Amino acid sequence: MREIGHFIGGKEVKGASGRFGDVFNPATGEVQAKVALASKAEVEKAIVNAQAAFPAWAAVNPQRRARVMFKFLELIQDEYDDLARLLSSEHGKTFADSKGDIQRGLEVVEFACGIPHLMKGEFSEGAGPGIDLYSFRQPLGVVAGITPFNFPAMIPLLKCAPAIACGNTFILKPSERDPSVPMRIAELFIKAGLPEGVLNVVNGDKEAVDAQLTDARVKAIGFVGSSAIAEYIYATGTAHGKRVQCFGGAKNHMIVMPDADMDQAVDALIGAGYGSAGERCMAVSVAVPVGKKTADTLVQKLIPRVEGLKIGPATDPQIDYGPLVTRELLNKVRDYIDSGVKEGAKLVVDGRDFKLQGFENGNFIGGCLFDEVKPDMKIYKEEIFGPVLSVVRAKDYEEAVRLPSEHDYGNGVAIFTRDGDTARDFTSRVQVGMVGVNFAIPVPLSYYTFGGWKRSGFGDLNQHGPDAIRFYTKTKTVTARWPSGTKEGAEFVIPTMR
Numbered sequence: 001m002r003e004i005g006h007f008i009g010g011k012e013v014k015g016a017s018g019r020f021g022d023v024f025n026p027a028t029g030e031v032q033a034k035v036a037l038a039s040k041a042e043v044e045k046a047i048v049n050a051q052a053a054f055p056a057w058a059a060v061n062p063q064r065r066a067r068v069m070f071k072f073l074e075l076i077q078d079e080y081d082d083l084a085r086l087l088s089s090e091h092g093k094t095f096a097d098s099k100g101d102i103q104r105g106l107e108v109v110e111f112a113c114g115i116p117h118l119m120k121g122e123f124s125e126g127a128g129p130g131i132d133l134y135s136f137r138q139p140l141g142v143v144a145g146i147t148p149f150n151f152p153a154m155i156p157l158l159k160c161a162p163a164i165a166c167g168n169t170f171i172l173k174p175s176e177r178d179p180s181v182p183m184r185i186a187e188l189f190i191k192a193g194l195p196e197g198v199l200n201v202v203n204g205d206k207e208a209v210d211a212q213l214t215d216a217r218v219k220a221i222g223f224v225g226s227s228a229i230a231e232y233i234y235a236t237g238t239a240h241g242k243r244v245q246c247f248g249g250a251k252n253h254m255i256v257m258p259d260a261d262m263d264q265a266v267d268a269l270i271g272a273g274y275g276s277a278g279e280r281c282m283a284v285s286v287a288v289p290v291g292k293k294t295a296d297t298l299v300q301k302l303i304p305r306v307e308g309l310k311i312g313p314a315t316d317p318q319i320d321y322g323p324l325v326t327r328e329l330l331n332k333v334r335d336y337i338d339s340g341v342k343e344g345a346k347l348v349v350d351g352r353d354f355k356l357q358g359f360e361n362g363n364f365i366g367g368c369l370f371d372e373v374k375p376d377m378k379i380y381k382e383e384i385f386g387p388v389l390s391v392v393r394a395k396d397y398e399e400a401v402r403l404p405s406e407h408d409y410g411n412g413v414a415i416f417t418r419d420g421d422t423a424r425d426f427t428s429r430v431q432v433g434m435v436g437v438n439f440a441i442p443v444p445l446s447y448y449t450f451g452g453w454k455r456s457g458f459g460d461l462n463q464h465g466p467d468a469i470r471f472y473t474k475t476k477t478v479t480a481r482w483p484s485g486t487k488e489g490a491e492f493v494i495p496t497m498r
Contacts, residue, residue: 019036091452093321122135142169148225164172173201174203186199213236213237231246253432255401256290256298257419272440333388336384350366352366361411411434
């Protein structure tokens with residue numbers, strides 16, 4: 001059976017801890033590979049390699065660092081389809097969705113190609129008598145990223161590309177559930193000209209994470225995953241003096257106003273709610289129709305669409321979504337559905353008993369649709385991470401604004417309406433980090449920042465865009481004076497610009 005090790009010092013190395021995790025085929029439930037789970041000593045080896053590589057890489061000028069990014073983009077195009085198939089085989093998402101996963105990551109690499117401009121500082125000539133004032137950005141050193149299973153290409157790239165472009169060296173700890181794509185990304189970066197040791201991949205579990213959180217040589221850590229772990233990583237990392245950005249769970253609402261194009265809204269809910277089997281932090285999991293007539297119409301239109309979803313293995317090009325990544329997650333999603341029924345929500349489409357001939361042991365579940373969900377129910381309060389959409393009926397617009405604003409999560413929200421005043425008021429008032437107007441999954445493009453509020457985000461800076469450059473660099477400000485006929489003698493007052 002294939003064994004996946006680590007990528008340290010520019011090459012794949014075998015795991016030495018003696019511990020391994022199973023990498024499953026989500027469609028069959030079979031183990032297709034074993035991935036090494038790093039010990040603290042193996043993390044130490046990656047840190048040593050990254051630290052040794054840092055001075056030379058930081059000294060490379062930004063233009064040359066950008067050339068590595070350009071070459072990486074060129075190389076990845078040559079095996080785009082193969083990489084997408086590899087991603088699908090471990091995650092279970094459709095081939096088209098896997099290509100989208102890769103593409104969104106590449107867009108962050110494209111943004112990082114502009115690093116010569118992005119790292120420019122400021123200069124003020126004659127800020128005072130004979131005084132020039134200027135600032136510039138410098139890399140932090142060894143930095144790390146801990147990334148989830150649901151986007152095994154996009155999120156590792158949006159973490160490592162800006163960090164490396166800024167002149168840092170990087171240690172990636174991807175999800176042990178689908179580790180092959182991150183490993184291949186590291187190989188392609190080396191092929192593109194990245195020096196050995198600049199990008200290291202350490203596969204593992206909590207032991208590998210804790211080793212990085214407590215090591216003083218790791219200057220910054222970025223994380224994406226559940227809110228409970230995000231909070232733990234943020235608290236532990238900052239307690240050890242690190243710069244930390246952590247992004248957690250979500251409960252994304254989509255408000256449907258009475259004047260909305262109902263067919264457009266239904267299309268959006270089906271795609272955003274059930275795409276990738278709901279395994280997205282930006283999935284819409286709550287529909288909020290405003291008014292009884294709107295709610296009744298929306299639910300009646302949703303029912304046949306949810307019942308008609310095509311589900312199967314990622315190798316089938318006709319499917320809408322594939323299996324969940326693991327049996328553990330499948331059971332967890334089923335438990336949430338059972339909880340919703342027990343608490344009194346109306347399960348109008350029940351996909352729990354879905355079976356696929358020939359794939360009986362796969363992690364498949366049919367689309368589920370709840371109506372009349374209340375804010376005190378578990379299925380509303382917690383992130384399910386499966387193909388389950390909850391309809392929470394709002395009596396009026398004010399209640400529709402209040403629901404996402406008062407929720408513990410604040411990642412994404414959308415409103416569907418034809419009224420510009422309503423949309424403008426909503427975008428201003430709603431207490432959520434990313435907002436869509438007639439756009440169900442409001443993930444910003446790579447040159448804007450991506451991040452949620454409340455328990456969806458921990459830390460002051462977001463992912464990609466300008467915030468990524470700020471996060472992965474430190475600013476140095478210089479006040480310089482070159483004497484030119486100035487009087488001699490000590491000055492005992494604080495310097496001013498007078």
